[in-house]
Amino acid sequence: MAADGVPLLNNGDGNDSSRRETLDYWVKEFGYESKRLWHIAGPAIFTAICQYSLGALTQTFAGQLTELDLAAVSVENSVIAGLAFGVMLGMGSALETLCGQAYGAGRLRMLGVYMQRSWVILLITACLISPIYIWSPPILKLFGETTEISNAAGKFALWMMPQLFAYAMNFPIQKFLQAQRKVMVMAVISALVLVLHAFFSWLLILKLEWGLIGAAVTLNVSWWLIVIGQLLYIFITKSDGAWSGFSWLAFVDLFGFVKLSLASAIMLCLEFWYLMVLIVITGLLPNPLIAVDAISICMNINGWDAMIAIGFNAAISVRVSNELGAGNAWLAKFSVLVVSLTSVIIGIVCMIVVFATRGYFPYLFTSSNAVAEKTTELALLLGFTVLLNSLQPVLSGVAVGAGWQSLVAYINIGCYYVFGLPAGILLGFTFGFGVMGIWSGMIAGIVLQTLILVVVVALTNWNKETEEAESRIKRWGGPTGGEH
Structure with missing residues (x-):
């Protein structure tokens, strides 16, 4: 029986080779494997949509302001934050290999150590990427953006730097939870944050007329709420033994980890x-x-x-x-x-x-x-x-x-x-x-x-x-x- 309750037909006994010859066997095995896949893929798709919608909603509310405000949010969201998102997601994906294989081998405590190593690496990476946020106006001008839009997007990018460090914490946490198939936790947290994000975006950006400052505050807080919510789950539940507290092992063999990251x-x-x-x-x-x-x-x-x-x-x-x-x-x-x-x-x-x-x-x-x-x-x-x-x-x-x-x-x-x-x-x-x-x-x-x-x-x-x-x-x- 698999961890998610789906029976494993392929149990390694000598009858497997003959059973695989029958159509009935293949249909049943396909059905069981599909169930295991959708158990992970369904909540993962929902989580991705919710988190993608955070930036999209902010852009939508910014569109109710001026054309320049919309351009500033759009350019920062797609170019500056998009660049950081790609790097952080990629660096954090090393955990998918290591946490997934350690979980399959039953070495649960290693998952927490791996996550902490990834935090160290991604937080350092965030510090290295931060100059892109600081000097984004000349970078955007280099790519042919107008001076007016570059300056507006650059100002918004400075306000959005907390999001960069939220990325650094979030992606290792997500890979840690995904490896254990705890995808419903991420889906519920992301959905709740999305609802709060929609309300406070309307409140701060339009109702209280904070404009882009309200957009930055709401988007930063939303990403950090996702991080905090997931961390609370991990710290309280111990993630079935995968989290055993902070460890100095997080600083061991960082070079090999950096190479894979x-x-x-x-x-x-x-x-x-x-x-x-x-x-x-x-x-x-x-x-x-x-x-x-x-x-x-x-x-x-x-x-x-x-x-x-x-x-x-x-x-x-x-x-x-x-x-x-x-x-x-x-x-x-x-x-x-x-x-x-x-x-x-x-x-x-x-x-x-x-x-x-x-x-x-x-x-x-x-x-x-x-x-x-x-x-x-x-x-x-x-x-x-x-x-x-x-x-x-x-x-x-x-x-x-x-x-x-x-x-x-x-x-x-x-x-x-x-x-x-x-x-x-x-x-x-x-x-x-x-x-x-x-x-x-x-x-x-x-x-x-x-x-x-x-x-x-x-x-x-x-x-x-x-x-x-x-x-x-x-x-x-x-x-x-x-x-x-």
Whole structure:
């Protein structure tokens, strides 16, 4: 019986090989594995949507102020905070590998030590990133933003520095809880904070007329409430033994931890920023206003759809790391198959929805017929992007669960920035296909990366991966008590 109450058909006895020959066996095993995956993915998707909505709501309320205020919040949220979010999420993702495998091996106390090591590394990283917030006006001007917007966004960025340190605390906590499948805790806390955030945003920004100061106060406090709520849960419940208090072991073997954290950060940041670059490049086209507006609408839709992918990314990362840590190579492999099929089916449904509503959804975001028509034209590429983004994050989650961050970082550099980005620039500017060409070239990069990861996963020796997981736990565990 698994920890979440789902029976494990693959129990290692001699009858398994013959039972796997029957269709009934495969149907039941698929059903059980789907239940285990949705037990993690459902709350993870909900949590991602709630936390994504914090910034989106702040932007919405800022839109009720002046155009400059809206621009300041939008630029800080998407560029400055987006940069920090990508780095912190990536650095914290090292914990998905280590905590997940330690949990699968039954070494619960190691999870708390790993989380504390990640706090040390991410808080130092936050200090190193803080100059980007301090000197954001000249950085934004360097990227072609106007002086007025750069100065306004820079002022707002200074007020938002507490959020940066909330990121540094939050992501290790989330990976710590995810590895133990305590995703409902995060979902409930995020939902409660979102409700409070909506009320106090209205109160401070509009009712009390604090403007952007009210926006900054509300957004900072909301992120810190998420951190505090999760910490209280961990400290009070001891997280079933995974938290045993602060330890000096947090400062042991930091170099190895930093190495894996950096690999995770590079891997995820290269993915996180790839489609963000699309908007920047589109802005370099002749008469780019309509194209930029249209591509921004498409990226907004893609951003909401990505929350589903993030949930599956978390689920497969937890499943793979848990099963490898427990020595269940076959279940790790089967879990990859189940989540891949599930996410592709959902991706196909989302693609069909995009195609079916392409003449209608643009008007939810704009009253301009020209922008709406351009968005409808781009919806063809949006549909294919949504489909690809249903599988690609799952494969990245497999990589995180197995500890392949360095390998995937190299694959991402090659596929995205050596192949996809130049192909997009070539098609968009040299061959004159405009934004359609830029996006098509970048989609080609995603296709190539996805195909390579499919081959890597297909050729993986999962028995060897379980040995690697055991070795990793011994190497970075320290004298944590050896509980099983």
